Amino acid sequence: MKRTLLYLYISLSIFSCKQKVTAENTTSPAMGTDDALNIASVDTSKVFDINKIPISDKDLGVFPYLSAPEKYGYGDYAGGIKKSHFSDFDKEYFAVNGKLIPQEGRTCKVGIDVLNPETTEFNSLIVEKSFEKAILALGGVQLNNIPVPKSEIDRVGNTELINKHYGYSIGLNSLDDIKTYVIRTKDKEVWIQFCLLNKESGNITFLEKQKLQTLTIEKSH
Structure with missing residues (x-):
């Protein structure tokens, strides 16, 4: 986090953020949060397969889909979400069953903080449960809730995670959190990852998986 943790920062730009779903107030009409948690999780003993993730029929809205919880905001010191937090094509490593898996696509990488530190102290549990509830209500599935071993960080390396800024939402001092x-919808695959430090702040990455278009080779006449 910005005050006590070493975090990985990104500064790429393209898209602006418009319509969002409020994280704290989103509810699932089909099931309660506890029931959703029991269903919407992966078996950590098996190799991850995206094709086994259920397809959601929920309308996700406009990227990055979720607003911050009430009394919280995006940006350092909740200064607001900016164009520099977006990229039309980027990369991020996501923790899945304790392993780091790279994904590429459209991203929003941004900090989370309280809007008014004079009246609100950053509560990581409130932020975590608010995002969890909203994501599950949209048909999301939790992929990681276990520590990422230091050996996995070493395997990927600082060049990828720090120098190239592909580990924005990985707190190197909070690998257990x-x-x-x-x-997964019929036409989208959206990854969301966050790491929070209680009484401090947090970082979150939204990635909508995409592939670059193949370049057209012009032939001489």
Whole structure:
């Protein structure tokens, strides 16, 4: 986090954020949060397969889909979400069953903080449960709720995670508290990962998986 943790920062730009779903107030009409948690999780003893993730029929809205919980905001010191937090094509490593898996696509990488530190202290549990409830209500599945071993960080390396900024939502001092989710619809695959430090702040990454278009080779006449 920005005050006591070493975090990985990104500064790429393209898209702006418009319509969002409020994280704290989103509810699932089909099931309660506890029931959803029991259903919407992966078996950590098996190799992850995206094709086994149920397809959600929920309308996700406009990227990055979720607003911050009430009394919280995006940006350092909740300064607001900016164009520099977005990229039309980027990369991020996501923790899945304790392993780091790279994904590429459209991203929003941004900090989370309280709007008014004079009246509100950053509560990581409130933020975590608010995002969890909203993501599950959209048909999301939790992919990581276990520690990421230091050996996995070493395997990927600082060049990828720090120098290239592909580990924005991985707190190197909080490897036991990285939360990862995926939402799969008929035409989208959305990854969400955050790491929070209680009484401090947090970082979150939204990634909508995409592939670059193949370049057209022009032939001489």
